[in-house]
Amino acid sequence: MEKRITGHTELLGLIATPIRHSKSPVMHNAACRALGLDYAYLAFDIQPDQLEDAVKGFKALNVRGWNVSMPYKTSIGQYLDHITPIAKMCGAINTVINDNGVLTGTITDGTGYMNALKDQGIDIIGKKMTIVGAGGAATAIVMQAALDGVKEISIFNIKDASWNRALENVEKINSQTKCKAQLFDLNDHETLRKEINESAIFTNATNVGMGKLEGQMVLPDTSYLRKDLIVSDVIYMPEKTKLLEEAEKVGCQTINGLGMMLYQGAASFKLWTDQDMPIDKVKEALD
Numbered sequence: 366m367e368k369r370i371t372g373h374t375e376l377l378g379l380i381a382t383p384i385r386h387s388k389s390p391v392m393h394n395a396a397c398r399a400l401g402l403d404y405a406y407l408a409f410d411i412q413p414d415q416l417e418d419a420v421k422g423f424k425a426l427n428v429r430g431w432n433v434s435m436p437y438k439t440s441i442g443q444y445l446d447h448i449t450p451i452a453k454m455c456g457a458i459n460t461v462i463n464d465n466g467v468l469t470g471t472i473t474d475g476t477g478y479m480n481a482l483k484d485q486g487i488d489i490i491g492k493k494m495t496i497v498g499a500g501g502a503a504t505a506i507v508m509q510a511a512l513d514g515v516k517e518i519s520i521f522n523i524k525d526a527s528w529n530r531a532l533e534n535v536e537k538i539n540s541q542t543k544c545k546a547q548l549f550d551l552n553d554h555e556t557l558r559k560e561i562n563e564s565a566i567f568t569n570a571t572n573v574g575m576g577k578l579e580g581q582m583v584l585p586d587t588s589y590l591r592k593d594l595i596v597s598d599v600i601y602m603p604e605k606t607k608l609l610e611e612a613e614k615v616g617c618q619t620i621n622g623l624g625m626m627l628y629q630g631a632a633s634f635k636l637w638t639d640q641d642m643p644i645d646k647v648k649e650a651l652d
């Protein structure tokens with residue numbers, strides 16, 4: 366690393382708190398190394414009362430760009446010059462691009478999800494999707510899927526704090542895209558079965574399957590699945606959630622959240638460097 370850093374090296378980074386668990390520095394530094402790009406990517410643990418100063422500091426130091434993670438995805442926008450339409454639709458920013466002092470905020474999580482599907486040869490354009498969740502991950506996915514040309518999206522959520530966001534998401538999709546979106550209560554099992562039956566893909570975009578909810582799944586049982594249904598999960602730790610395990614047993618093609626994580630990074634990398642992230646090299650570095 367010391368050999369790679371010179372007087373010409375420019376800075377990329379990530380701001381969040383907590384931050385030390387992040388895989389982004391390994392990903393982006395491996396990509397720069399593989400392509401011979403003269404950037405270094407560092408993680409900055411920023412406290413809420415330092416956010417504005419951090420943005421001003423990055424601008425003054427001409428940092429080329431940075432990722433934004435929790436808890437700043439919804440609050441950083443007020444310190445930027447421009448926000449892209451997709452970030453406005455999602456109400457969240459995960460990437461800032463610094464063009465000679467002009468700061469633009471965007472979000473690449475949804476593109477990451479859609480490109481991860483493409484990478485596995487999965488095409489859902491013109492088809493119907495059923496997704497559970499209305500938090501940050503789910504919102505980014507449904508907005509991008511709707512903009513990319515998914516025909517219908519059926520969103521299921523429990524009646525918790527995310528329910529209102531789910532209502533807003535449906536309203537935005539129906540008024541701002543050609544996609545038809547509907548919201549249902551996750552406890553309405555009859556409708557859940559009907560919507561999944563009509564869908565090409567079923568996606569879990571909730572925490573169910575990880576942490577305290579590891580070993581659980583958002584479906585009551587596997588009778589909701591069929592062999593030609595694609596089943597995806599935004600979770601990648603564990604690598605295989607209970608949902609993906611059960612879907613595999615039924616014979617479904619499955620995809621976990623690692624691809625989404627890699628491809629959201631690749632999309633940010635492209636915005637900063639104009640280069641395609643060498644995904645295979647980055648995967649090797651993460652192993």
Ligand code: NAD
Nearest residue numbers: 498499500501502503523525527570571572599622625626
């Ligand atoms: P969030 O807190 O914003 O939203 C959580 C969602 O889960 C809400 O819709 C909530 O209603 C739902 N939920 C919570 N408990 C539930 C339960 N018991 N039953 C049914 N639904 C429940 O969280 P988020 O940021 O959207 O993250 C959700 C998941 O996505 C996390 O597991 C996170 O690790 C993962 N994630 C993955 C990536 C990736 O790149 N692969 C990116 C972001 C988030």
